Amino acid sequence: xxxxxxxxxxxxxxxxxxGTTLAEADLPQMTAIAPWPGQAEAVGxxxxxxxxxxxxxxxxGGTRLVWAGRDLAFLIGGVAPEGLAAAVTxxxxxxxxxxxxxxxxxEVLARLVPLDLRAAQRGQTFRTALNHLPLILIVxxxxxxxxxxxxxxxxxxxxxxxxxxxxVAARAL
Numbered sequence: 001x002x003x004x005x006x007x008x009x010x011x012x013x014x015x016x017x018x019g020t021t022l023a024e025a026d027l028p029q030m031t032a033i034a035p036w037p038g039q040a041e042a043v044g045x046x047x048x049x050x051x052x053x054x055x056x057x058x059x060x061g062g063t064r065l066v067w068a069g070r071d072l073a074f075l076i077g078g079v080a081p082e083g084l085a086a087a088v089t090x091x092x093x094x095x096x097x098x099x100x101x102x103x104x105x106x107e108v109l110a111r112l113v114p115l116d117l118r119a120a121q122r123g124q125t126f127r128t129a130l131n132h133l134p135l136i137l138i139v140x141x142x143x144x145x146x147x148x149x150x151x152x153x154x155x156x157x158x159x160x161x162x163x164x165x166x167x168v169a170a171r172a173l
Contacts, residue, residue: 011024015165016102017166017168018169020101020104021102024096024097027148029075029077030090030091031078031090031091032072033047033072033073034072036087042085043085046085047084048063049063051065051073052067055124056123056124057123057124063075066136067125068125068127068136069127074091096151096154098158098161101143108164113126113128113129114129130147131160133149133150134149
């Protein structure tokens with residue numbers, strides 16, 4: 001049987017423009033959790049986390065439950081127990097995580113995402129688009145974001161964000 005070797009989606013070195021850095025992040029195990037009707041609270045208890053409300057993230061230790069849509073969340077960094085009252089699907093190899101952090105991160109995202117992120121706070125998440133790419137945007141803190149998109153679109157997402165960074169940096173001169 002062949003040995004499979006996990007590789008990063010891009011393997012790109014971080015880039016920095018105008019004090020803002022784009023980097024590829026390690027994405028631990030990621031599982032889609034879609035509770036059966038009326039079971040969200042029970043699923044949250046079984047996971048040791050509250051099932052997230054829309055646009056929210058719940059976390060404990062290194063495990064996060066990220067809202068990803070109606071009656072859907074991504075369990076990141078944890079393992080779903082057997083017998084969970086939910087549809088459970090491993091998503092680990094289908095997504096890529098990029099981080100964007102720095103003084104001008106909000107300005108960069110303003111060129112790409114149809115959201116006003118100036119007042120966004122840690123623990124918020126948004127299912128949106130990065131130009132034409134599907135995106136789950138997680139607010140990690142002021143000027144600090146995690147961008148989740150499909151692994152097959154990683155290179156395009158990187159290009160879009162880096163282009164916006166270069167343009168924001170040019171305006172800062």
